[in-house]
Amino acid sequence: MRREVPLIITFVVGVIVLFANMFEGPLQAWSSELTGWLIIVSAFAVGLASVNLFRIHGTALMRMRPGWFNSLALIVALIVFAVIGTMARLGGDEKINNLNQNLYDSIIGPLGAAMFAMLAFYVASAAYRAFRMRSAEATVMLIAAILTMIGKAPIGELIWNKFPVIAEWLIDIPNTAGQRAIMIGAAIGAFATSLRILLGLERGHLGGAE
Amino acid sequence: MSISNDIWAWISALGMIAIFSFIFKENPVYRFCEHVFVGASAGYALSVNIKSIVDNAWDPITKEGKLSLLIPVILGILLYARFFKSIAWLSRWSMAYMVGIGSGLSMFGVVNSQLLQQVRSSMLPLNSVNNILMVFGVLSVLLYFFFSVEQKGAVKHGASLGRWLMMITFGVSFGNVVMGRISLLLGAFETILGNWLGLL
Amino acid sequence: MDFVSRLQNVDRRIIYILLILVTAVPMISPLNLPLSISPGTTEFFNIVDALEPGDTVLFSLDYAPSGAPDVHPIAAAVMEHLMDKGVNVVSVSFWDAGPMFGEQLMRHYEELGYEYGVHFANLGFVPGQETAIKRFGENVGTVSRDFRGNPVSSLPIMEGIKDTRDFALVIDFVAGNPGIQEWVRQVQGSLGITLLAGSSTVNVPQTMPFVDSGQVKAMLAGLRGAAEYELVMGKPGASVAKMDAQSLGHIVIILFIVVGNIAFFLDKKR
Missing domain, CATH: 3.40.50.10160 (MTH777-like)
Incomplete structure (x- = not known):
């Protein structure tokens, strides 16, 4: 039962949703109900990450492992944002709503933006150290990258007014052709994988062979 | 220059500087901010999803008597069975349901919108350089990934053209990545130089 | 260490500081480069x-x-x-x-x-x-x-x-x-x-x-x-004001690629 029930669930719900897209009839109502439920299940799924974080950092804190102070900061931040956010979302007054927005805009917003802005430095470093003309293919890639960058920067237009035209063409034609072929390949791959999942041939999501 | 006297502007800017300090050297202030960010993001995600559960399940069940919604609630709770070894297998039921829906939806969607529509859009009259490039470009990249026949003769030449085209595609992608990352950096500078230091 | 080796092994922090300078300075004093519409x-x-x-x-x-x-x-x-x-x-x-x-x-x-x-x-x-x-x-x-x-x-x-x-x-x-x-x-x-x-x-x-x-x-x-x-x-508005910094950011990264490759070829020749 531990093995069969999940396979049956996947097959049945998958087939209902798939056929509802193709044929008119009662399947559409069932499919609509099933997809509506997924919103609720997905909302529960998000809590898994928080529970995991709590377990790992709670243990680190209780055992006073090195870095316990950071674990404390993480847990306090998690609780503060969860409590204030929930209060704001479930009918909090103007004051709570403002506090929630300010907390978000001043902590999650800037810290998240800074984390990803750091990638600009790594890209710069990689451009200097790794982007080499080692082969003809690498040279073509490098030239395409440089033309795109220069064509999309206002200064490129000042240097030569054809740079933006070239960059636009590179994105519109060769890039679109390449991306389209990759997209077609990926679509065939996704279709095959989904079919394998529905038929129970692919079971990675069920975790192990048991 | 008029430095801000808003406490939130100070918190934003100092937090960003602490994160940026990592590029020079890993340090305790960075680690602290990183942990705050992870905790805050998880807490925030929890709050919006609690709202979703209240709106989509709790209220309809308790106020409108929609008892069928108990099924997804139970499936949602079963996800947490994975934390208890003896009943961990029950969480697979929820997983199976989620993956089943995803697979069913994607099968139709990818064929209809990604496969057929994109193939249709590649069927162009061969009356301009761009159209010729588009049609043979798509074919040659597909050929490069076609492993069912031995790559020799015309197939080899086609696949080789596909490889060159992909190099251009990757180059364009790299150019866009650089542009995107610099935009993120400028956003960060706007917070630090503008909102905090009042230099902009 | 000779010039080529030094060029090959530039401290990454110099790269970072250069990037900060070329993007932050034009944000503070914009150059007002013209921008075409795609x-x-x-x-x-x-x-x-x-x-x-x-x-x-x-x-x-x-x-x-x-x-x-x-x-x-x-x-x-x-x-x-x-x-x-x-x-x-x-x-x-x-x-x-x-x-x-x-x-x-x-x-x-x-x-x-x-x-x-x-x-x-x-x-x-x-x-x-x-x-x-x-x-x-x-x-x-x-x-x-x-x-x-x-x-x-x-x-x-x-x-x-x-x-x-x-x-x-x-x-x-x-x-x-x-x-x-x-x-x-x-x-x-x-x-x-x-x-x-x-x-x-x-x-x-x-x-x-x-x-x-x-x-x-x-x-x-x-x-x-x-x-x-x-x-x-x-x-x-704010986005137009950032375009000069974006321009110089691109130029400096292109320069990094060019200088990096010159160092690479000089080293190969040696």
């Missing part, structure tokens, strides 16, 4: 500009702080245009961070006297990724309460809106998945809505096949797209 931006602008006062547009805010500096300015520019024209905006998000950006947009216009629920509304976050997009696309009633806790049926702006076909336009402001691919796959294909994209620069190459096929009618590309839109609107 055809895609003009097309996007024309579609939005053809809307009538009283129309309602759906914003799908699918980004997080990680991509916000590249995408949020596009949403802000388009919002400004729509508010100017008297077009209403409803926002929804399939990324949990999205609604907070919706609030940022709407709070600004509330301060200017626009009314929440009449001129705009924030339907908040719908979990469930691709499935949620399909579900919402076919039945807007999937969301029963907005982000501020009001019953959606009580909002005047939502009158007569049952599915996404009832919006004059759907614009996905997107920095990844779920996003434009899922909108195309699950909603545009089956309902035939008019779909536009405000995409992060990184996602532009992958989205181009959809623009070319007409599944996405027009696209604004990243911060540069926002800057161009501000110019077409005749209201140059």
Whole structure:
């Protein structure tokens, strides 16, 4: 039962949703109900990450492992944002709503933006150290990258007014052709994988062979 | 220059500087901010999803008597069975349901919108350089990934053209990545130089 | 250590400081370089500009702080245009961070006297990724309460809106998945809505096949797209001001590539 029930669930719900897209009839109502439920299940799924974080950092804190102070900061931040956010979302007054927005805009917003802005430095470093003309293919890639960058920067237009035209063409034609072929390949791959999942041939999501 | 006297502007800017300090050297202030960010993001995600559960399940069940919604609630709770070894297998039921829906939806969607529509859009009259490039470009990249026949003769030449085209595609992608990352950096500078230091 | 070795092994911190300088300085004192408008931006602008006062547009805010500096300015520019024209905006998000950006947009216009629920509304976050997009696309009633806790049926702006076909336009402001691919796959294909994209620069190459096929009618590309839109609107703002820094950032990275390669070839020759 531990093995069969999940396979049956996947097959049945998958087939209902798939056929509802193709044929008119009662399947559409069932499919609509099933997809509506997924919103609720997905909302529960998000809590898994928080529970995991709590377990790992709670243990680190209780055992006073090195870095316990950071674990404390993480847990306090998690609780503060969860409590204030929930209060704001479930009918909090103007004051709570403002506090929630300010907390978000001043902590999650800037810290998240800074984390990803750091990638600009790594890209710069990689451009200097790794982007080499080692082969003809690498040279073509490098030239395409440089033309795109220069064509999309206002200064490129000042240097030569054809740079933006070239960059636009590179994105519109060769890039679109390449991306389209990759997209077609990926679509065939996704279709095959989904079919394998529905038929129970692919079971990675069920975790192990048991 | 008029430095801000808003406490939130100070918190934003100092937090960003602490994160940026990592590029020079890993340090305790960075680690602290990183942990705050992870905790805050998880807490925030929890709050919006609690709202979703209240709106989509709790209220309809308790106020409108929609008892069928108990099924997804139970499936949602079963996800947490994975934390208890003896009943961990029950969480697979929820997983199976989620993956089943995803697979069913994607099968139709990818064929209809990604496969057929994109193939249709590649069927162009061969009356301009761009159209010729588009049609043979798509074919040659597909050929490069076609492993069912031995790559020799015309197939080899086609696949080789596909490889060159992909190099251009990757180059364009790299150019866009650089542009995107610099935009993120400028956003960060706007917070630090503008909102905090009042230099902009 | 000789010159070539030194060139090959430049301290990464020098690279970082150079990048900081060339991007921060032009932000403080702009060079005011001219900016041309790409055809895609003009097309996007024309579609939005053809809307009538009283129309309602759906914003799908699918980004997080990680991509916000590249995408949020596009949403802000388009919002400004729509508010100017008297077009209403409803926002929804399939990324949990999205609604907070919706609030940022709407709070600004509330301060200017626009009314929440009449001129705009924030339907908040719908979990469930691709499935949620399909579900919402076919039945807007999937969301029963907005982000501020009001019953959606009580909002005047939502009158007569049952599915996404009832919006004059759907614009996905997107920095990844779920996003434009899922909108195309699950909603545009089956309902035939008019779909536009405000995409992060990184996602532009992958989205181009959809623009070319007409599944996405027009696209604004990243911060540069926002800057161009501000110019077409005749209201140059924060995004235009950043374009000089963007220019110099590109130039310095191109220089890094060139110098890195010169060092590489000198070393190879040796």
